[in-house]
């Protein structure tokens with residue numbers, strides 16, 4: 263038996279085949295096939311581990327077609343973690359059969375290199391401008407609207423990032439560019455004093471915010487700086503490693519993770535803030551798993567992970583959001599829980615309390631708010647026939663709330679939900695929670711300016 267399967271064999275044996283996990287497995291609910299439920303997959307993996315089943319193409323598909331939504335893990339009364347066993351099976355497949363060509367291209371060719379990933383997004387942007395906007399019929403590929411897929415004009419790290427303090431500047435900063443350490447949106451704390459450690463935070467952007475939705479990253483920086491934090495945005499940061507890890511390519515995942523741990527551990531910051539649910543899960547919890555066989559490096563990983571906070575979590579923990587400082591946003595709002603935030607990190611109350619703190623917001627819960635939206639990283643591209651109905655169910659729950667905004671805490675969910683809203687021609691707008699908070703801060707500023715103008719009689 264391959265060592266990877268040996269490592270999870272004890273967990274596999276804990277499964278008593280009760281099927282509680284099946285009731286909440288989104289993939290099973292769509293296809294109603296036992297082999298694509300959590301329980302069914304575990305039986306197949308055990309058969310492979312016992313040498314009773316070969317690693318056939320059908321087996322590979324069963325192991326790959328999992329969203330990693332973690333519904334099975336939270337519903338198992340025996341404490342089995344089917345999602346993690348499935349990841350071990352993927353790793354076993356990479357070790358015994360190799361990584362498939364498409365995934366190799368994606369995770370080793372693109373995600374492992376920030377430069378190549380940025381280049382590929384730039385190419386997509388060019389394609390959107392030159393062809394897709396003129397030929398909308400060609401733009402929908404595997405259930406994803408490529409014409410409207412968000413792509414940054416300029417990656418966030420290229421515009422706001424800087425070399426980590428103490429590092430030399432690879433390639434140098436553009437003239438007039440950010441100060442070393444990153445953001446220039448207001449580098450000093452109120453009063454102009456030099457920020458102390460408790461006022462300094464690092465921002466880990468992740469590939470999606472960097473390349474597709476930099477406006478989320480700008481809102482993170484602005485909200486933190488409005489609250490007296492100095493934000494360090496090191497340009498040398500790498501992908502979090504999730505695309506490699508969930509593909510079973512632990513070796514490449516460890517390469518980028520090691521670079522991140524070493525880089526951020528050099529920074530004298532109170533916290534490492536993230537605004538992507540999957541990045542947060544990797545940085546906070548999964549890096550320990552990446553390096554569990556390397557005890558000499560684990561203390562560094564522990565020190566790193568202990569400082570990682572999701573942006574909602576950080577703002578609530580630090581009591582940074584004061585309703586008196588927020589302007590009115592009269593809008594009906596609902597919230598979608600990203601799987602890797604609600605089940606991966608246990609962050610669900612914090613975003614809701616932030617939403618309820620915004621004056622004028624009419625918050626309404628949607629049904630099944632914590633159910634997967636169908637994104638699942640690359641799942642949506644590989645299994646559009648399963649991801650499509652899952653997303654449409656989410657859209658139905660959104661529509662029933664009659665909300666104007668669908669708020670969430672993950673750029674990947676946002677891309678999937680907004681893409682679905684666009685394809686279904688629904689009027690709702692998807693938005694990251696930190697963008698909505700920033701809007702409330704801007705509303706307060708605008709109201710303050712209006713009052714000041716009224717007081718001085720100027721227009």
Ligand code: SF4
Nearest residue numbers: 277278280281283338
């Ligand atoms: S994984 Fe847990 S919930 Fe699912 S069949 Fe096994 S014991 Fe039951």
Ligand code: SF4
Nearest residue numbers: 287328329331332334
């Ligand atoms: S992680 Fe989600 S999709 Fe995968 S087996 Fe568990 S419940 Fe099903």
